[in-house]
Amino acid sequence: MKRNRKVKILATLGPASAEEEMIQKLHEAGADLFRINMSHASHDVMRTMIQRIRAVEARCGRPIGILADLQGPKLRVGKFAEGKVDLVPGQTFTLDNKDEPGDDKRVFLPHPEILEAVRPGHRLLIDDGKLSLRAEKCDGKSIVCTVVSGTRISDRKGVSLPDTLLPVGALTPKDHADLDAVLETGEVDWVALSFIQRPEDLADVRKVARGRVGLMSKIEKPQAIERIDEIIELSDALMVARGDLGVEMPLETVPGLQKQLIRACRKAGKPVVVATQMLESMITAPVPTRAExxxxxxxxxxxxxxxxxSAESASGAYPVEAVSTMASIATTVEREPHYPGIIYAQRPQPEATGADAISLAARQIAETLKLTSIVCYTATGTTGLRAARERPQVPIIALSPSTPTARRLSVVWGLHCVIEQDANDLEDMVNRACRIVAAEGFGKPGDRIIISAGVPLGTPGSTNLLRIAYIGSDGLSGI
Structure with missing residues (x-):
């Protein structure tokens, strides 16, 4: 299945898209990988979804990535005697450790780590910021606040703390159990980590994962922005989670942060996903708004x-239409006359490594000679990542003998991944590349391609060779 675009589409599965037939429709409409939200999926549901995705993968013959999104620490207030209360800006309202129904003066906060960490002046945002409180007095057992804005609070609403660094790790007991279940399947390619605050959060998770999945850090807290370079270095990928980020930080700063995070990831050669409310209106409507x-x-x-x-494909009324609409927008944008110039202007300088130098040369040669495509042999995925970092105008075909590597690369810009055994020698390497480019629809007899690989063949991390070849009439190299 050949895609006519370079950006990838990640679709969340849920009640509207859990059946195998629907998963296949979403894949055919343009979804390159699928997200399983562990906030809502039980272990049995997760395993069933994985089986269905892999069945679709087998039928379609394309590697499909799977992302398991861990819930992370969900902070919520307790319950109220009447279910909800009305408040007035300027009044005093207290969050405390008394496990009793709340009223218009106080409510139970079942998170001692918050009671101990909040300091006077810190903000507490309830229900996605609909109620804003400012801490005035803190004694480790209660937080006496002033209501800044908002007029209502009800049972079990979420609490966000944009000014407070919480002394908790990225994984809750539920997350540990979910991560263990995910790793046991051996079929999940990425794990998304919610509410990352510091690089140490990633180090803890990496000890558990031991390289069995890629780690995708969801950036949704100001504390993560403050240490973003360290977090990017320890992450395998990033997600710009604009929903919670827009609660914890002023909404008007989110577009600028999105641009900063994308460029920082491109510079580091790490995949970056933009998420949340991209086609929100398509949850209930068959077409998006112009703003979306x-x-x-x-x-x-x-x-x-x-x-x-997210919900567009997981629980919306038009999941297939949402995917096809997103694919159509992306394809059209990438054909815009200004698109290559904008991408070129943002291209980072290559790092001083052999793989980066080879990837830079491959792009320049391909664009200068107007070659059909770039083919890279990649066992671990590193060569594919470096090739994508260059954002070439021509397609990149990533050949890998590793099924997990090919699936993991399904999130990476511009990569068309094919599972293929290592070549026996240089002639076999060129012939395989030409045959696959022709078979996958990226070239025809007479077209020229450029191939990057490592010698000795099959040696990870040894990318050191470029070869220009043209496709012969038999689909093999015409050299």
């Missing part, structure tokens, strides 16, 4: 690796 189309287009123009659908 522009939002998707902006992420594509910025060179994001992937764009994500």
């Amino acid at each position: 189309v522009s939002d998707v287009a902006t992420a594509v123009f910025e060179g994001a690796d992937a764009i994500m659908l």
Whole structure:
């Protein structure tokens, strides 16, 4: 299945898209990988979804990535005697450790770590910021607050703490159990980590994962922004989680942060996903708003690796239409006359490594000679990542003997992944590349391609060779 676009689409599965037939329709409409939200999926549901995705993968003959999104620490207030209370800006309202129904003066906060960490002046945002409180007095057992804005609070609403660094790790007991279940399947390619605050959060998870999955850090807290370079270095990929990020930080700062994060990831050669409310209106409508189309287009123009659908594909009324609409927007943007120039202007300088130098040369040669495609042999995925970092105008075909590597690369910009055994020698390497380019629809007899690989063949991390070849009439090299 040949895609006519370079940005990838990540679709969330849920009640509207859990059946195997629907998963296949979403894949055919343009979804390159699928997200399983562990906030809502039990272990049995997760395993069933994986089986269905892999069945679709087998029928379609394309590697499909799977992302398991861990819930992370969900902070919520307790319950109220009447279910909800009305408040007035300027009044005093207390969150405390008394496990009793709340009223218009106080409510139980079942998170001692918050009671101990909040300091006077810190903000507490309830129910996605609909109620804003400012801490006035803190004694480790209660937080006496002033209501800044908002007039209502009800049972079990979420609490966000944009000014407070919480002394908790990225994994809750539920997350540990979910991660163990995910790793046991051996079929999940990425794990998304919610509410990352510091690089140490990633180090803890990496000890558990031991390289069995890629780690995708969801950036949704100000504390993560403050240490973003360290977090990117320890992450395998990033997700710009604009929902919670827009609660914890002023809404008007989110577009700028999105651009900064995409460019930082491109510089580091790490995949970056833009997520949340991209086609939100398509949960209930068959077409998006004009603003949503522009939002998707902006992420594509910025060179994001992937764009994500959440409730649109998980629980919306039009999951297939949402995927096909997103694919159509991305394809159209990438054909815009200004698109290559914008992508080129944002291209980072290559790092001083052999793989980066080879990838830079491959792009320059391909674009100068107007070659049909770039073919890279990649066992671990590193060569594929470096090739994508260059954002070439021509397609990149990534050949890998490793099924997990090919699946993991499904999130990476511009990579068309094919599972293929290592070549026996240089002639076999060129012939295989020409045959696959022709078979996958990226070239025809007489077209020229450029191949990057490592010698000795099959040696990870040894990318050191470029070869130009043209496709012969038999689909093999015409050299």
